[in-house]
Amino acid sequence: MKPWKMCWGIFFILMPVSGFSGTLQQLATKFGKDIKNTDTKIAVMDLSSEETEKSQDSVVVRERLTTFLAQNKNITLIERSLLEKVFQEQKIHVSGAVAADTAKKIGELTGANAIVSGTLSELANDEVELNARIIEVETGRVISAGQAVFKKDWKYFKPLAVNTDEKVAADSAQDYYRRAVKYHNDGKYNMALEYYSKAIKLKPDYLEAYYGRGSIYALTPSADEFLGIKQGGDFKGKYAEAISDFNRAIELKIDFTMGYFSRAMAYNAMGHRFQFLPDPGQGTSDYDRAIADLNKVIELTPMTTTTAIAGCYDTFMEVPYSPDYVGNYLHRGSVYEAKGTPPDHWAAIEDYNKVIAAFPNCAYLYSLRGKTYKAIPDYTKAIADYTKAIEISTNTTSNYIARGDIYYSKGDYVQAINDYTRAIAIRTAQNSVVIPPGDIPKWGEGKPIDPSFSSDFVNDDSIYINRGNSYYMKADYDKAIADYSRAIELNATPIDGLGVELGPGKAVAYANRGNAYQAKGEKDKAISDYTKAIELDPKYSSAYLNRGNIYLNRYEFEKAFADFNRTIELNPNDAIAYLNRAIIYYTRFEYDKGIEDDTRAIELNPANDDAYFRRGEGYQLKSAYDKAIEDYTKAIEINPANIEAYVQRGYVYLRNSTSMKAIDDFNRAIKLDPKKSAAYSGRGSAYRNLHEYTKALEDFDKALEIDPKDVAGTNRTELYIDTGKYDKAINDCTERIKRNPSSDIVYEQRGRAYLRKGVLDKAIADFNVLIKRHQDFEQIYISRGEAYASKKDYAKAILDYTKAIEIDPNSQFAPTAYSQRAAAYYATKDYAQAIRDCTKAIELDSESGPAYRWRAEAYYAMGDYKKSAYDVGRALELFPKLQSKMQTLIDSLRAAGY
Known part of the structure; x- marks a missing residue:
């Protein structure tokens, strides 16, 4: 049988980065690191906004920043309701920048020793920019400052209009409702909720109050829900309360369009929250309810309500958050898209088609539909839509990036690179600030980031990573490495001490650069990068996997084993990790454990022919040949082009003395790969078993022509010995010794050839070499004993046979040692x-x-x-x-x- 040879591949996981997110959380983490006091009490102020009607943006950002700060165990946050109560009582109005004396007064009244204040600005492409700082109330000193740019992924419910000219009685339902609306518009939601509830208590059929209160419940999910934290089996949030209020409003007015619309948005939000669960499908029913409500909204909304300015919506944030004939289709399309099944994607496209028919020159709409085509996936139509969007709006980088991603998915890496390069050029041109490389701020330096720095220095790492991936797939590794290095420069924020991921870029860039170094053969650099990625993100399973692969190929099995164990711990469904860990078990002769790992890999991916092949090798090592044949056969059924499966099955047939079946398998392997030396070597062994020595010699010669190091060299020597061509056997061995003087089997074969030829001293000399290397090699003692017996030196022969027996009296060689020692005793007339x-x-x-x-x-x-x-x-x-x-x-x- 052919000696088993470990065979494995290196599996790389190139991680793309989509979108620009997480910078608000990065900013919160920076603040947490810059605060040295372990018992800091912080009050988060209202954020100022350039546009008064955008005050609700400030509220959402303020609440999210508060949520992220709350993750730091060293920080105690002052409850918002307490702040509002103090501000009302003291008639303090704080928004944006805070004067030192005001900060000091806030600290005295609330017990805070620091405050967070800042300004919020709206950018293009649904992005907002927050410039914030932490101020020490006692001294007015700025402890930390920073900037965050992120996607605006929220919308708000607008309270119904109220007639402020109409006089109403104090403390009446109408008075409470007016006061609630004012608090609502000012972003003081706790106070607004209180007064909506008072109005409802006095007037249980107050439709507008139910709607207003429901709008706030829908606007203010709890911190736990925003973070996707599941507690006690349920999400904490206010959507259920919002839907209850909208239900009541619809009961009071069956054709209340805003009620159906708002309830649809709440159901949609409930569907989104299930993305944090292991089974996102749990949100399907909520999406269905949202779609049903939007169907009703479309039925109730007149065509005349279309409000798009200049015949276009530039972003989804411009779509009215109220019934709008065209906007309704966009909202419903987005719910279909979120629901995510193939029929839903096509339903979304039908809705987007209606909107595009109304506004054929709106770039954003083509981008939206292109995104849905990509999800189907219909790459041709997706590319066509993004191309149309680019024709209309040539400087929108997100369209180039999205189209580049699709080209990448199609395997058209040249076009992908072109699009990523264009996106980089546009963003570079849009950045009007020239910053020397040495001045690029690093979060860890503890110094504020200049507000004039463009968001490019926070976000553009993702474009470089994706372009780097494209270069990698083209095998242009140097350019890939350059892009990953640039991404590392641009992304200065690692994973925080709590293990929270603070943006996708840096760890991914290190891991992907590691892949590129590995592909170039620079293994040490690859290991260094994988290790850095793991330091930044200790839960980065693919970094452990790829580092383990390098250790595996270096025969550093303990290190590889540890990495594969960690990979499986982090991702129990990683089939590749099981396959590669099985290899290590086989090197340890722990065949059952290796087979168990290969079996797990098969369970995870029953269509993986390589998993069956690997398990077949395990069974072959365990001498469970029938099971090995079953697995090799299954691998061939899955992939008829699996050459290795034919070769190894052929060797098992050879081991089972079914040479004709072996020859058939080797023939198939040779047909698939005429340069497969192992197939020629195996077929030659089968012909040798059938005593077709001429054919056997031809195959051994061919195998060695392809690969001079192939096992065919050993097999050809055996053939020469079998056929009495001892000189050729000796010459073969002598040449092989020149190439590999440390080979044991070559000395053993040459010694036997000398022995058969009768050149006994040279035979003994070769056997001596092996005995010097291996004092417990019983087979060599038997061969040397035979040589001594041939020289009639029976005393030495008996000593060698006796040594072989002492090494292992029950080994497979023991019967030969006993029978040949008996022959020596017979020669010395010791018949008993x-x-x-x-x-x-x-x-x-x-x-x-x-x-x-x-x-x-x-x-x-x-x-x-x-x-x-x-x-x-x-x-x-x-x-x-x-x-x-x-x-x-x-x-x-x-x-x-x-």
Whole structure:
């Protein structure tokens, strides 16, 4: 059988980065790191906004920043309701920048020793920019400052209009409602909720109050829900309360369009929240309810309500958050898209088609539809839509990036690179600030980031990563490395101390650069990058996997084993990690554990032919040949082009002495790959078994022509020995020793060739080399003993045979050692000892022909002709070819009447 050879591949996981997110959380983490006091009490102020009607943006950002700050155990946040109460009582109005004396007064009134204040600005492409700072109330000193740019992924419910000219009685339902609306518009939601509830208590059928209160419930999810934290089996949030209020409003007015619309938005938000659960499908029913409500909204909304300015919506944030005939289709399309099944994607496209028909020159709409085509996936139509969007709006980078991503998915890496490069050029041009490389701020330096720095220095790492991935797939590794390095420069924020991911870029860039270094063969640099990625993100499973692969190929099995264990711990469904860990188990001779890992890989991906092939190797190592054949056969069924499966199945057939089946498999492997040396070598061994020596020699020669290091060299030497071509065997071995002087089998084969040729001293010299290397190599002691016996130096021969027996009295070589020692004892006329050795050999192997032969000779010499005759018959029965060597004994027994 062909010696088993470990065979594995390196599996890289190139991680793309989509979108620009997480910078608000990065800013909160920076603030947490810059605060040195372990018991800091912070009050988060209202954020100022350039546009008064955007005050609700400030509220959402303020609440999210508060949520992220709350993750830091060293920070205690002042409850918002307490702040509002103090501000009302003291008639303090704080928004944006805070004067030192005001900060000090806030600290005295609330117990805070620091405040967070800042300004919020709206940018293009649905992005907002926050410039914020932490101020020490006692001194007015700025402890930390920073900037965050992020996507605006929220919308708000607008309270119904109220007639402020109408006079109403104080503390009446109408008065409470007006006050609630004012608090609502000012972003003071706790106060607004209180007064909406007071209005409802006085007037249980107050439709507008139900709607207003429901709008706030829908606007203010709890911190836990925003973070996707599941507690007690349920999400904490206010959507259920919002839907209850909208239900009541619809009961009061069955054609209340805003009620249906707002309830649809709440159901949609509930569907989104299930993305944090292991089974996102749990949100499907909420999406269905949202779609049903939007169907009703479309039914109730007149066509005349379309409000798009200049015939276009530039972003989704411009779509009215109220019933709008065209906007309704966009909202419904977005819910279909979020629901995510293929029929829903097509339903979304139908809705987007209606909007595009109304506004054919609106770039954003084509981008939206292109995104949905990509999800289907229909790359051709997706590319067409993004191309149209680019024609209309040539400087929108997100469209180039999205189209580049699609080209990448299609495998058109040249076009992907072109689009990413264009996006980089546009963003570079849009950045009007020139910053020397040495001045690029690093979060860890503890110094504020200049507000004039463009968001490019926070976000553009993702474009470089994706372009780097494209270069990698083109095997242009140097350019890939350059892009990953640039991404590392641009993304200065690592994972925080709590293990929270603070943006996708830096760890991914290191890991992907590691892949590129590995592909270039720079393994040490690759390991360094994988290790850095792991330091930044200790839960980065693919970094452990790829680093483990390098260790595996370096035969650093313990390090590889640790990395694969960690990969599986982080991702129990990583089939590749199980396959590669199995290899290590096989090197440890822990075959059952290796087979168990390969079986797990098969369970995770039953269509993976390589998993069946690997398990087949495990069974082959375990000598479970039937199971090995089953697995190799399954691998071939899945992938008829699996060359290795044919080769290894052929070797198992060879081991099972089914040479014709082996030849068939080797023929198939050679047809698939005419340069597969192992297939020629295996087929040559099969022909050798069939005594077709000419064909065998042709195959061995071909295998060695393809790969001079192939096992065919060993097999050809055996063929030469079998056919008595000892000089050729010796020459083969001598050449192989020149190439690899440390090879044991070459000395063993040359020693046997010298032995068969009768060049006994040279045979002994070769055996001596091996015995010096391996004092416990019993087979070599037997061969050297045979050489000494051929020289008639029986004393040394007996010593060698005895040594072989002492090493392992029950090994597979022991019967030979006993029978050949018996022959030496027979030669020295110690017939009794010869009989004892032969009897022991027969106990170990009842089919040992040489043992019966020498016992027959010894019995005859001692005059026990009957036993001698029996042993002669048994010897000839087992090995008919022994007759020529035993003919004299046979004739003597016949003469004696036996």
